[in-house]
Amino acid sequence: MINSKGKNILKVILLFFILSLIYSCVPEDTARRKGFEPKPCLDCHKDKLKEFQKKYVHSPVSKQDCEACHLRHGRLAVKSFREKNERKLCFTCHRKMASDIAKLPHVHTALKQGRCVPCHDPHASENRFFLKKTGSEQCFTCHDKAPFMKANRHKPLSDGCLTCHAAHGSRYKDNLIKDEKDLCLSCHDSTEGSFRKAHENYPVQQGKCTGCHNPHSSTNDKLLRESVHAPLKLGQCSSCHNPPEGPDPLGVIAQDAKLCYSCHKKEEKDFKTTYRHPPAGTGKCLDCHSPHASDYPKLTLMDEKDLCLKCHAGKPKIDVTNLHAPIKKEGCTVCHDPHGSGNPFYLNAPEGRICLTCHSGMKKELKERFTHKPFSRLQCTKCHDPHGTDTPEMLKAVRAQLCYSCHKKEEKDFFKTYIHTPVNKGECLSCHKAHASDYKNLLNSSPDQLCLNCHDSMLPEVKAKDMHPPFRDGKCLTCHAPHASDYTANTLMPMAKLCYRCHKATKTALKGSKSRHLPVDEGKCTACHSPHGTKVEYQLLSRPEELCLSCHAGVVTTKVRKGHIDMKNGDCLSCHTAHYSELKDLLNAKDPALCLKCHSTDTERLLKMHDGKPITKIRHCLSCHEPHVTKKPGLLKKIKHDPFARGDCEACHK
Known part of the structure; x- marks a missing residue:
């Protein structure tokens, strides 16, 4: 019989045996490693x-x-x-x-x-x-x-580039395997008779071979570069250099520009201009030109643009999105004379005129009726950078900011409450032309058509039966500010004040009136009138009966059975004035004179209804009658005095 302690010992021995068995079944290196055996990548x-x-x-x-x-x-x-x-x-x-x-x-x-x-x-x-x-x-x-x-290729090219160049790097320029002179002389024996004859007995091995020869290929014999100085082409090295047998054969017979001008006499005269490019002005021709040969036109040391940027690096800035086409495609000399000119910045023609040599289409715009001042003066660089910018059309600033640099007053409009959408977006050219126009203020089209280009929702109003004269005549700016305003709808001033500029009689009459229509009193003319036009007379927003009841709905509290004839016809203005009156409720006459304009006093029916009494002696019709509608016959008021209800007027009246 095994006690509990013995059982525990047996369990430990059994567990150890099982783990040993598992370990023996797994490869040794994996067993030592925690994790999974990796699969081969392939x-x-x-x-x-x-x-x-x-x-x-x-x-x-x-x-x-x-x-x-x-x-x-x-x-x-x-x-x-x-x-x-x-x-x-x-x-x-x-x-x-x-x-x-x-x-x-x-x-x-x-x-x-x-x-x-x-x-x-x-x-x-x-x-x-x-x-x-x-x-x-x-x-x-x-x-x-x-x-x-x-056509003419250097022989080492057929053997490969590494004949002359190191693949990764070198102690010598252009990754050459040797100094340029030593590299050339490793194949070309400078002491050989044919070599000396070809070079007019000058010790050219002391110079730089690539000054005359292209090390790779050329269209010229002897691998001479594409553009060759005339003395070199004619084999006349002594035109510039000392004799080959002298003590300094590679020295020149005159210094700097004096040497060049000995042949280039016309250029010497031409270079005496008001504005001279420093290299030409100081006689440093070799700052830009090779004295022997070049792969670039006019013997320049490098491509025209790169040559200019050697000195003018960073100014002008040309790493921009919109680069001027001549710089991108041709070179600086399209606009500038590389030696000098009678114009600032060495321009080939006066500023503006030089722009027209390419932008010839702008000449036509100069003849238009209205021209932008910088354009009329041909001051193109007021707005455009002549080299390029990151903004469209090579503008010197984002369009609106550029405009505001001169138009300071318009810039202040940004601080007003209501800003015209194109102004808010900085899109001045939505309405204006940049250079010239046949319309005042350089507008893109006639003012009436210009506004409707965007506000086409107003086209139905253009066909309205009754149009506001300024709107009809296309004079939107009579009422609206073109850029911004502190008033709704970009009006030039508060609504009433704006209307009274033309409707002066109404303004004068209002001052002395005792009763004013609420919209008029509040200066809300557009509560009743369209500022542009409608199908209804007086540019009313709807027919009078609908328009008045849109506010005065309480006048008709029940379905009209017995209505005042004018009320039924919607002719509120038979009794009321639209704007102001000397009488209460905007009545256009006193009671009973107002009623008697329509109700004849001598009809038998009228006398009978008034107990045979002449109504001319009645002071107030409205004492008994409703002016608008009621269910009672004769427009009588709902609550009546008992004698009056019986028709017994004499109970009170004599």
Whole structure:
């Protein structure tokens, strides 16, 4: 019999045995490792197998050590590289190369940017050094091929670019494997008779070969550059240089511009202008021109734009969204004389006139009736930057801000309560032309049509039967401010004050009146009238009976059975005035005179109804009658004095 203590010991022994058995069934390296056994990368990336089966395979790939470069799960960048910087990743293994390149002043652009894969395949290649292409074709992946393919090609080109250039970097400019002079002389023997004869016995080996020759290809014989100085082309080096047998053969016979002007006499005269470009003014021709040959027109040292920016870097600013076309496509000399001019900024013509040489269509606009002042004076640069900006049309500022730089008064409109939508959006050209117009204020079209271009919802009002004269005549600005206002609907002033500018008689009469219609008293003319036009006379918003009852609904409290005839016809103005009166309730005459305008006093029916008494002696018709509607015959009031109800007037009256 085993006690409880013995049972516990047996359980521990059994558990240990089971764990040992499990451990023995698992490979030793996995058992030591916490986690899962990783699958080989190529189990999933089978598409890469064919790519890796090439002549030259990168060492980590051949060892299937993907994790040498890639993270297993990814973390830092695309493709799960261990390093974000490509070059840094490669240099973790290629340490000697990293050390060597760090010492070089000139490094291949791609490598400088931290990129190795533009040239090398990181996995495998059919080419040495895992290059993606063979020979020079690899270089032409980035470098334009055309300059290397002209009629006369330098022989080393057929052997490949690395004949002269280092692939990654060099101690010499342009990544040359040697100093330029030494590199050329490693093939060209300067002591050879044909060499000396070709160079008129001048010791050119002391100079710079690429000053005359293109090192790659040229359309000219002997690889001379595309643009060749006349003395060089004619083999007349002594036109500028000392004799070859003298002590200083490469020295020149005169200094700076004096040498140039010995041939360029016309230019010497032309350059004596009011405004002279400093290099021309100080006689520094070689600041811009090569004395021997160049691949650029007029022997310039480099492309025209780059040449100018060598001195004018950053000013003008040309890294902008909207660059002036001449700068983008042709060059600075489209507008500027590179030597000097009688115009400021060395312009080829006076400011404005020079713009019209390209923008000839603007000449027609100059003849329009109204012109923008800067445009009429041809001061184009008041608004436009002549080189370019990040704003459309090369404007010097965002359009509205540009306009406000002169139109200060209009800018203050922004602080008003109600702003015209185009003004609020800064879209001045929604209404105005920038240069010229046949309409006053440089409007895009006639004022009436201009407003309706946006406010087309008012077109039905244009066809209204009764139109407000300013609206009918297209004179919107009679009532409205074009930019902004402190009053609703952008009116020029408060509504009543605006209306009274024309309706002066109404304004005068109101001052002495005792009774005023509430909308009139509050200056709300548009409570009854459309400011533009309607189908109803007096530009009323609706027919009078509907219009009056829209406010005076209490006048008709029950269904009309017995209504005043004018009430039935909706002719409220038979008894009332629309705006003001000397009488209560805006009546246009006193009671009973008001009633007697329609009710004849001598009819038998009227006498009978009034107990035979002449109604001319009755003081107040409204003592007995409702003026509008009632259920009772004769428009009698609902509550009646008892004698009156019996028709016994004599009970009270004599």
